[in-house]
Amino acid sequence: MVATPLAPPTEVIHLSGISWQTYETLLQELSDRRLRLTYNRGTLEIMAPSPEHELSKTLMGRFVETLAEESKISIYPLGSTTFKRPKLSGAEPDECFYFQRIGIVQGKKRLDLSEDPPPDLVVEIDVTSSSHNRLQVYADLGVAEVWVYDGKSLVIQRLQNSIYIPCQKSQFFASIPIPEIAGFLQRTGREDYLELVRSFRAWVRSQLGDSI
Secondary structure: OOEEEOOOOOOEEEEOOOOHHHHHHHHHHOOOOOOEEEEEOOEEEEEOOOHHHHHHHHHHHHHHHHHHHHHOOOOEEOOOOOEEEOOOEEEOOOEEEEOOOHHHHOOOOOOOOOOOOOOOEEEEEOOOOOOHHHHHHHHHHOOOEEEEEOOOOEEEEEEEOOEEEEEOOOOOOOOOOHHHHHHHHOOOOOOOHHHHHHHHHHHHHHHHOOOO
16 A cells, blocks of 8 residues: 655545555544545545635535526535445545436435436535546546636536546536636635625626626
8 A cells, every 4th residue: 555645745645555445444434524535446535625625615616506596507516425336436526516317316315326316517626636536436426517626727527428528618507608717716715705706696697698
């Protein structure tokens, strides 16, 4: 088992040669700690989210909900729920959302991807670590779309033939220029949180052609 810490070393650790059973055990033992675990074919990533990461993730989640609200689209948010393909891969996204087949998962306390659909949209905040390995996991899970924000740009990754392809438009919010949301995220921490949310809502309405 080889550990390769990333910078900064206190936030992300990669472990190789990890069995599925060890991953399952760690999920249980660390369930009450603020850590994110990603398992991909024997490789385990453990991340301790930073304040910068958590603020951006929370704001992005709020933005997606605002997009759905203003677009009058049904949404079911499940945050950092753990999703798994047994003995292959598992992940806890920064944020995740259902737009389709909500009735299948709504109200369930546990999800089983052998019976339940995966989330339609996952949001990943890459300000302290890369989501490159997690994209393979989300492809295994069948997540239709992943939005990745790296502190500078917001990239839409759409699943096509089991591979993510960068796209300019979201299949869920086709009339909104999603990459432009990066400009709002870059203002995180420099402006009042709710003022920023209100500014974002006004922008969404302008994109949808509604009067404010």
